[in-house]
Amino acid sequence: MPISREPTTAEGAAPRGRPRDAGRDAAILDAALQVLTEVGYDQMSVESVAARAGVAKTTIYRRYSDKAAVVVAAVEHRAPASVPRVRSDDLRGALLQVVRWLAREIAEQEVGLLGALFAGMRSDPGLAAGMRRLLHRDEAAMADTSFGKVLARGDRLTPGAAELFAEIAPAVIVHRIVVTGKPCDPAFLEHLVDDILLPLFQRK
Amino acid sequence: MPISREPTTAEGAAPRGRPRDAGRDAAILDAALQVLTEVGYDQMSVESVAARAGVAKTTIYRRYSDKAAVVVAAVEHRAPASVPRVRSDDLRGALLQVVRWLAREIAEQEVGLLGALFAGMRSDPGLAAGMRRLLHRDEAAMADTSFGKVLARGDRLTPGAAELFAEIAPAVIVHRIVVTGKPCDPAFLEHLVDDILLPLFQRK
Amino acid sequence: MPISREPTTAEGAAPRGRPRDAGRDAAILDAALQVLTEVGYDQMSVESVAARAGVAKTTIYRRYSDKAAVVVAAVEHRAPASVPRVRSDDLRGALLQVVRWLAREIAEQEVGLLGALFAGMRSDPGLAAGMRRLLHRDEAAMADTSFGKVLARGDRLTPGAAELFAEIAPAVIVHRIVVTGKPCDPAFLEHLVDDILLPLFQRK
Amino acid sequence: MPISREPTTAEGAAPRGRPRDAGRDAAILDAALQVLTEVGYDQMSVESVAARAGVAKTTIYRRYSDKAAVVVAAVEHRAPASVPRVRSDDLRGALLQVVRWLAREIAEQEVGLLGALFAGMRSDPGLAAGMRRLLHRDEAAMADTSFGKVLARGDRLTPGAAELFAEIAPAVIVHRIVVTGKPCDPAFLEHLVDDILLPLFQRK
DNA sequence: AAATAACCGAGACGGTACGTCAAGTCTTGAG
DNA sequence: CTCAAGACTTGACGTACCGTCTCGGTTATTT
Incomplete structure (x- = not known):
């Protein structure tokens, strides 16, 4: 959430003075992301x-108003949330694919974000809200993907499967990484899919 | 993980000098716990x-070598992990009861611990390990309770139900509190039990 | 010996960044001098x-790198070493006047400096050197005053009278104040002039 | 100034309990003296x-009540103030001999004592008094030596020569060592005797 | 072509907390 | 009562960041 110069509305208010250097925007966010993932x-x-x-x-x-705001922006900057395309006829394969992507995503960057979240939760609720919005955005993005459509097929799956997925999969993965400290290896991800997600989605 | 005076092994090493005041130990940990839950x-x-x-x-x-070490010790000190007693003939009621207790427990103290965990993960892996051990301890403690026995009844429930519970319930609750930012109200807890836990345990 | 930003030589090195506030420099040194003389x-x-x-x-x-460095700078800052003007035709009067001034000077500030000198002698020889340089500066300053010229009159006084004065007068005064613990009252100062300095300077 | 166990008066008060180990007294003072001269x-x-x-x-x-008291005791302990014996018929030789001894004495231990003196001057005047007494003691001891008798020969020297010596010689030597920072080499000591002390004592 | 306004690098500044060290006191257990 | 060991309080040390501010100097647009 950069401190924007432009007023939210209107186009006419031509920005006066020297404009910000866009190159620096990128440099800052890239650097922030690097340092964040390196040292926490x-x-x-x-x-x-x-x-x-x-x-x-x-x-x-x-x-940015804050160190925390820098982190939000940095993660926001990098994460295009490009959910991988999946085939609609193979539910298990689709789940595995997405879960694998999610695990890598979380391990690489969201851990840093979560740290910021914990740090800022009490002190700056507005900021916490920002981070949550960001985390939420990715979930929402899924709905419009091929994977979202797979989960939305009400005829064969439990209704609300998409919400369940968003509620459970990231939670269990984060728990695995942070609390357990173990890696999200293929075996674990298969366990997640076969023993948790599939049974929930496919129950009659 | 206090900086212990006694060598880990051996009994014979008579402690010399003025012994540490146990009263102060308690005072420190209590104070730490209070401040931690108050301000993060x-x-x-x-x-x-x-x-x-x-x-x-x-x-x-x-x-304690570190601020983080104080936090670990503080949480370790307080958490007797007194899982509530449950009736063995009412699975849903038992789950609700335990999940309710878990939610309160996490909201009150583990959030602070998790913050410390995030903070210390990169810098001091040994410390992170300590915190994980602590978090794990509580899960293990459940196995010996009336609740643990309910989940272990292989005849009617999926085998491995206890592990599944430990893997999912805390994860989803933490996710709810930290990432979503919403409270763990009764409606949510019922949802957790009815739409996630029970279906998983009772399948076949 | 402040941590200077400007290179000792060169003019061209344009100072970058916000310049240090000179007002604060003065405030610090004044405060240091006050506290130093008050409490040691x-x-x-x-x-x-x-x-x-x-x-x-x-x-x-x-x-300043150090507490000791602050003291050096503080004393250096304040001491303009304004040797009082004396009449050239009255040697005894001139000596009395200067000795009186010297005694007050030493009692008021140099005692603090000497304390710092003792403290830093072993640990930081560079610092000790700085303080010595500072103390030496005052002696050198005397040569250019009316008093210096009085002592330099080779026709009537022992040659090297100025050096003798610098060697003996401060030494005896410091010894009086610190070691003996007695005040430098007029009687003592007269004794210093009549029984020590004058005889040495006027011997044929 | 050790904290004595015996009441000032009376002999009868038999000391109860385990007696102090005299060997430790020496060990403490020796160690103190070493450390003092090593690091200041x-x-x-x-x-x-x-x-x-x-x-x-x-x-x-x-x-000992204090760190400073330890230092006093340490210096007191070591300094037997054994003024060297001198021949009564050679004033210059006697002066040189004593001045040489004095310079070594001061360089080796009194510098530490003076540091303590500066440190304790403001805070603990009683202690400062103790140190002064100690320094004074050495001067007094001189009166009873062969050297003292040489200076007391009123027929050939200025009356009060002994006092003058005590007032000037240590002062100039300390000044040389501490303020100037130069060593008391033979040349300097000859200068002290020939250009300062002898002229003062032999005038008229 | 100026004037204006915002940008940028560099670094001073007030704060807050950190983790360390030494002084001097107090409390054990053993002799 | 002494001694060794070490806990304890107190107070200062010097360091590291945070977020703000003030410089000189650099682009842009606007008059």
Whole structure:
């Protein structure tokens, strides 16, 4: 959530003064993402992000109100949430594919985001809300994909399968990574699909 | 994980010098737990814990290497994991009861612990391991309770029901609280039991 | 010896970033001097200096590496070594006047400096050197005053009288104050002049 | 100034309990003297003295009220103030001999003592008094030596020569060592005798 | 062509907390 | 009562970030 210069509405309000350098936007967010995944949320200092981006600290704080806001933006920036395309005739295969993608996604970046979330939950509820919105966005994005359509087939699956998936799959994966500390290897993912998701979706 | 004076093994090593004041141990951990749940992990300062415990900062650092270590010890100290007793003839009622207890437990203290976990994951893997061990302990404790016995009845339930419960219930609850940001109200808990847990346990 | 930003030489090196506030420089050194003379070297805490100067502790540590360095700078800052003007035709009067000034000077500030010198002698020889340089500066300053010219009159006084004065007068005064613990009252100063300095300077 | 067990008066009060180990007294003072001369007054920690003496910190604090008191005692312990014997018929030789001894004495131990003196001057005037008494004691001891008798020969020297010597010689030597930072080499000591002391004592 | 406004790098600044160290006191157990 | 060991309080140390601010200097648009 960058501190935007443009008023939410209107086009006419021509921005005055020197415009922000878009190249720096990218550099900042890339650097933030790197540092975040390398050292974790609270070992990540704004100063180190600035250094790696080759940018002054001011340039970051002009765009983002907060260290946490930088993290949100960084994750938002990178995650196009490109849910992989799946074949509609193979439910198990589709689930496996998506679950695999989800696990990699979470391990790589969302762990950092969750750290920020925990850190900011009490202090800055508005920010927490922002992060939640971001996390929620990805779930919503699924509905419009081929995978979303597979889960929405009311004739063969439990109604509400999509919601169930969004509720359970990320939760169990995060739990696995953070709490258990074990990797999301293929065996685990098959277990997730075969012993949890499929039984729930296919019950008569 | 306090900085113990006694070598792990051996009995003979008579402790020399003035022994640590056990009263202060308790005071520190109680204070830490209070502050932790009040303001969250990284708003919690060691100094404030010391102040509330009526103890000098050094007295804390003599026992614990780190702020994070204090948190682990604090949660470990308090959590007797007193799973409520349940009736063996009412599976749904038992699940509801335990899930309700679990939700309260997580909301009250484990959120803080998880924050510490995120904070310390990269920097101090040994510490992270400690926290995981702690979280795992509670799950293990369930096996010996009346509830554990209910889930272990292989004749009527899916085998491995206990493991499934430990894998899913906490995950979904944490996800609800942290990621979704919504409270674990009765409606949600019933949903968790009726739409997720029961179907999984009773299938065939 | 402040941590200077400007390279010692060169003019071209344009200072970048926000310049240091000169007002704060003065405030810090004044405060340091006050606290130093009030409570002595090792009762003086950097924090108290910061408080009195109305400045953050970090602002002091940005300028000076050390508590000791603050003291050197403080004394250096204040001491303009304004040797009083003397009449050239009255040697005894001139000596008395200068010795009186010297005694007050030493009692008021150099005692603090000497404390710092003792403290830093072993640990930081560079710092000790700085303080010595500073003390030496004052002696050198005398040569250019009316008093210096009086002592330099080779026709009537022992050659090297100026050096002798610098060697003996401060030494005896410091010894009186610190070792003996007695005040430098007029009687003592007259004794110093009549029984020590004059006889040495006027011997044929 | 050790904290004595015996009441000032009376002999009868038989000391009860385990008597103090006299060997430890010496160990403490020796260790203190070593550390003091090695690292200077305020780099010297009571704990390090205890460690080197092979003694518990308590054992030191039972004997001495203060770190500074330890230093006084340590210097007092070692300094037998054995002024060298001099020949009465050679004034210059006698002066040189004593001045040489004095310079070594000061360089080796009194510098540490002076550090303690500066440190304790403001905070504990009673202690400062103790140190002064100690320093004064050495001067007094001189009066009874062969050297003292040489200076007391009123027929050929200025009356009060002994006092003058005590006032000037240590002062100039300390000034040389501490303020100037230069060593008291033979050339300097000859200068001190020939250009300062002898002229003062032999005038008229 | 100026004037204006915002950008950018660099770094000072006030704060808050960190984790460490030493001084001096207190509390055990053993002798 | 002494001694060793070490816990304990207190207070200062010097460091690291955070988020704000103030410089000199750089683009853009607007007059």
